[in-house]
Structures are given as structure tokens and as C-alpha cells.
Amino acid sequence: MTESKGYxxxxxxxxxxxxxxxxxxHIxxxxxxSHFRSKGTKIGKSTVYRYLNLLLEKGIIRKYLRGDGPTACYRYVDEQSTEAFVCHVKCERCGKxxxxxxxxxxxxxxxxxxKSAFKLDLSHTIFYGQCRDCKIE
Incomplete structure (x- = not known):
């Protein structure tokens, strides 16, 4: 069975x-x-990228480009989060x-x-700032 069929x-x-x-x-x-390498579990880079692409296709994760460069990051979404949220906020200090x-x-x-005939995709909208725990008064 091939990976695209859900092996x-x-x-x-x-x-x-x-x-x-x-x-x-975001991860x-x-x-x-690195996480699995530190645990002594070998998972190939190509395996990770192929599986991330499959999870994207299935809507299990979302992909975002970080504002600080071309590196993509991923976030798991469940059925509740896809229905319940409009957008999200990201702490610039801790990454939460x-x-x-x-x-x-x-x-x-x-x-x-x-005004502009431009439809925003709010599911990919990220507001950056500091969370309650990291906020400097």
C-alpha cells in the first residue's frame, strides 16, 4: 500500500x-x-515531509509560513478548532x-x-503579540 492511501x-x-x-x-x-532524534527514534526527513503533506491534504494540520523567514510550520487542528475559531494569536516570546x-x-x-473585493482567509490569519504569561507591563 502506498503512503497516499494511508499506510x-x-x-x-x-x-x-x-x-x-x-x-x-506551531511546529x-x-x-x-529533532524531537524524535533526541528520544533515539529515527524518522527520516523525507518521511516527515511526505506525512506532513498527507496530513495537510486530509485537513488534519494547517501549514503556515513564519514571518521571520521561509520556514514552514505546522499546527494540528481538530474538528472543534476548525469550526470554532476565526483566526489565532501567536506569542512572539514563547510561541504559544x-x-x-x-x-x-x-x-x-x-x-x-x-471595499477591496478581497476576501480574507481568516483561518490563516495570525495576530502577533505577547500572551498573558509573557506580557511585559
Whole structure:
């Protein structure tokens, strides 16, 4: 069975479990590889990238480009998060990501579309700042 048909391996299970347990932050492919390497588990780089692409196709994870360069990062999404949130906020200090749903953001999106005929994809919208724990008063 080929990977595109959902061949289940131990490595895939480990990767998915790692992504799910870190659903509150963005993770790079290199972080995944480093994590398992530090645990003594060998997972090839190509295996990680192929599986991440498969998870993207299935809608299990989302892919984002970091603002600080071309490196892509990934975030696990579950059924609740895909329905419940409009966009998310990311702490620039600790990397924590929180999903938010806000009527004002929906209104801003509608204004954007009305004035410029440009429809925002709020599921990929990230606001950067500092979380409650990292905020400097």
C-alpha cells in the first residue's frame, strides 16, 4: 500500500501524536525530526515531509509560513478548532498559539471584502503579540 492511501506506520503514529500533543503551537518539520532524534527514534526527513503533506491534504494540520523567514510550520487542528475559531494569536516570546473567535474580526473581514473585493482567509490569519504569561507591563 502506498503512503497516499494511508499506510499506517509506527513513525506516522508518532508524528501525529506529537503534533496532536503540541496543538497549541506551531511546529517545524525540523523540530519534529529533532524531537524524535533526541528520544533515539529515527524518522527520516523525507518521511516527515511526505506525512506532513498527507496530513495537510486530509485537513488534519494547517501549514503556515513564519514571518521571520521561509520556514514552514505546522499546527494540528481538530474538528472543534476548525469550526470554532476565526483566526489565532501567536506569542512572539514563547510561541504559544491561541484560537480566537471575535465578531469584530468578522466585521473587519467583511469591510475588507466590501471595499477591496478581497476576501480574507481568516483561518490563516495570525495576530502577533505577547500572551498573558509573557506580557511585559
Amino acid at each position: 499506517k506506520t509506527r513513525q506516522r503514529s508518532l508524528i501525529l501524536s506529537y503534533l496532536a500533543s503540541n496543538r497549541d503551537r 517545524t518539520a525540523e523540530e519534529i525530526i 498559539v491561541e484560537n480566537i473567535s471575535c465578531e469584530e474580526i468578522k466585521k473587519i473581514s467583511a469591510i475588507f471584502e466590501q
